Amino acid sequence: MPVETKYFEINTEGNCDVLDITDYISDALDESEISNGTITVFVPGSTAGVTTIEYESGAVRDLKEVFSRLVPENEYYAHNARWGDGNGHSHIRASILGPSLSIPFSSSRLILGTWQQVILVDFDNRQRKREIILQIIGE
Amino acid sequence: MPVETKYFEINTEGNCDVLDITDYISDALDESEISNGTITVFVPGSTAGVTTIEYESGAVRDLKEVFSRLVPENEYYAHNARWGDGNGHSHIRASILGPSLSIPFSSSRLILGTWQQVILVDFDNRQRKREIILQIIGE
Amino acid sequence: MPVETKYFEINTEGNCDVLDITDYISDALDESEISNGTITVFVPGSTAGVTTIEYESGAVRDLKEVFSRLVPENEYYAHNARWGDGNGHSHIRASILGPSLSIPFSSSRLILGTWQQVILVDFDNRQRKREIILQIIGE
Numbered sequence: 043m044p045v046e047t048k049y050f051e052i053n054t055e056g057n058c059d060v061l062d063i064t065d066y067i068s069d070a071l072d073e074s075e076i077s078n079g080t081i082t083v084f085v086p087g088s089t090a091g092v093t094t095i096e097y098e099s100g101a102v103r104d105l106k107e108v109f110s111r112l113v114p115e116n117e118y119y120a121h122n123a124r125w126g127d128g129n130g131h132s133h134i135r136a137s138i139l140g141p142s143l144s145i146p147f148s149s150s151r152l153i154l155g156t157w158q159q160v161i162l163v164d165f166d167n168r169q170r171k172r173e174i175i176l177q178i179i180g181e
Numbered sequence: 182m183p184v185e186t187k188y189f190e191i192n193t194e195g196n197c198d199v200l201d202i203t204d205y206i207s208d209a210l211d212e213s214e215i216s217n218g219t220i221t222v223f224v225p226g227s228t229a230g231v232t233t234i235e236y237e238s239g240a241v242r243d244l245k246e247v248f249s250r251l252v253p254e255n256e257y258y259a260h261n262a263r264w265g266d267g268n269g270h271s272h273i274r275a276s277i278l279g280p281s282l283s284i285p286f287s288s289s290r291l292i293l294g295t296w297q298q299v300i301l302v303d304f305d306n307r308q309r310k311r312e313i314i315l316q317i318i319g320e
Numbered sequence: 321m322p323v324e325t326k327y328f329e330i331n332t333e334g335n336c337d338v339l340d341i342t343d344y345i346s347d348a349l350d351e352s353e354i355s356n357g358t359i360t361v362f363v364p365g366s367t368a369g370v371t372t373i374e375y376e377s378g379a380v381r382d383l384k385e386v387f388s389r390l391v392p393e394n395e396y397y398a399h400n401a402r403w404g405d406g407n408g409h410s411h412i413r414a415s416i417l418g419p420s421l422s423i424p425f426s427s428s429r430l431i432l433g434t435w436q437q438v439i440l441v442d443f444d445n446r447q448r449k450r451e452i453i454l455q456i457i458g459e
Contacts, residue, residue: 045356045458047426078184080221080283080316082358082422086433088374093276096227100260101272107259108252108273113386120385121378133379134386137371141436144221144283144358144422146316148186153314155225158280175431177358177424179318179457180184217323219360219422219455234415235366239399240408246398247391247412283360283422285455287325292453294364297419318457319323 044076046178053171054090054164058106058135062097063174064159067145068152070176077150079180083143086173089132089166091139097159105163109135115167132165139163147180183215185317192310193229193303197245197274201236202313203298206284207291209315216289218319222282225312228271228305230278236298244302248274254306271304278302286319322354324456331449332368332442336384336413340375341452342437345423346430348454355428357458361421364451367410367444369417375437383441387413393445410443417441425458 050066067081083092095101119130143160146153154160164170189205206220222231234240258269282299285292293299303309328344345359361370373379397408421438424431432438442448 045358047356047424047431078186080184080219080318080358082424084422084424084431086431086436088372088379088433088436094227094280095276096260096272098260098263100258100263101227101269101276103259104269104273105276108277112251112390119378120381121374121376124376124378130379130382133374134382137373137379137383137439138386138417139277140279140418140421141372142422143279144223144281146186146221146223146314153186153223153225155227158225158227161276175424179358217325219323219358219457232415233366233419235399235411237399237402239397239402240366240411240415242398243408243412244415247416251390278416279418282418283362283420285325285360285362285453292325292362292364294366297364297366300415 046074048176049173051171051173056164056166056168056170058109059164060102060105061162062159063162067160067176071147071150074178076178076180078148079178081145081147082177084175085141089129089136090164091136091141092143092162093139094158095161096157129167132167135165185213185215187315188312190310190312195303195305195307195309197248198303199241199244200301201298202301206299206315210286210289213317215317215319217287218317220284220286221316223314224280228268228275229303229311230275230280231282231301232278233297234300235296268306271306274304324352326454327451329449329451334442334444334446334448336387337442338380338383339440340437341440345438345454349425349428352456354456354458356426357456359423359425360455362453363419367407367414368442368450369414369419370421370440371417372436373439374435407445410445413443
């Protein structure tokens with residue numbers, strides 16, 4: 043059974059940077075010999091996550107605002123007390139959002155809503171280069 | 182390798198409507214020729230999500246209450262300021278919950294806990310007809 | 321197409337106990353004849369979830385603290401009012417975190433970040449023995 047494991051690299055600004063990665067995923071499907079199946083989008087690392095959103099500047103700003111309010115940067119974190127790297131909030135936000143997303147595709151096209159894009163959210167407190175794994179399983 | 186992509190439609194009340202969709206998924210497995218594998222439940226659209234819960238009226242009410250408290254409808258959302266459709270909170274709730282759920286099945290039966298049901302949560306601020314994708318991969 | 325469905329059992333302390341289950345998953349891949357593909361980690365039950373974190377005592381404590389703050393144990397829950405089992409908060413936390421995680425692997429190794437471990441979070445309000453499903457699909 044065919045499995046293809048691909049990846050791409052992307053630079054982020056950190057600090058809850060929200061990046062639309064839909065085109066990378068669509069391109070991977072275009073190049074794949076598998077036309078029907080599931081693609082797993084996975085971000086290695088413990089300070090970033092993936093999900094979907096309507097990628098327009100308002101909703102993107104709102105998402106950042108809600109994470110800032112629910113898991114604020116400037117609170118006490120035991121992680122920061124131990125390691126001094128100041129990204130305790132980043133770890134918790136990433137754990138809650140999750141590093142993985144499984145999306146079905148059919149005839150080489152992602153089955154997404156019209157206004158639904160796949161996003162990487164980088165919660166770390168500095169610029170990062172991220173490697174995103176795209177694993178395609180199907181027929 | 183066999184892949185089956187199915188879907189069903191379901192009407193929702195929106196406004197954090199929580200619907201038990203377990204039977205739709207079990208029915209899809211009953212009709213499938215694939216008896217062991219993973220089923221991906223995916224909701225296209227950026228204002229709904231999927232997860233599991235003990236589907237009883239108390240827990241369902243609590244889930245709505247917690248989302249109302251954590252991501253309230255009546256706050257400022259930049260999405261609403263731009264688009265005027267009043268569902269800024271719906272987008273953020275959906276991004277946090279996530280649109281996708283992967284569930285293993287064996288001998289054509291979902292491997293769920295006794296008190297665990299699969300739910301669709303429609304966060305939009307109006308009634309919707311949703312199309313839910315069920316993609317089955319296995320042998 | 322090969323599918324392998326495995327499981328392991330693990331004892332938890334409940335009350336937001338956070339357990340590193342990465343080695344169980346790596347061991348399952350070591351024993352598997354499938355060397356490239358996706359492993360789905362699934363916890364049956366409606367009061368536990370799975371995600372990833374940098375598994376060090378600070379971040380683990382922070383995760384518990386954030387869940388205690390966002391979905392407190394000692395609030396009113398309709399679930400508790402109906403059933404009297406006192407774990408209303410556990411159900412809601414589990415629904416938000418989610419019961420499922422899909423992780424790609426290649427050459428029999430999980431594709432995780434260096435500081436990223438897979439965790440089970442048991443939100444129930446008592447000790448539990450949990451059965452975790454590991455389903456491997458690939459080639």
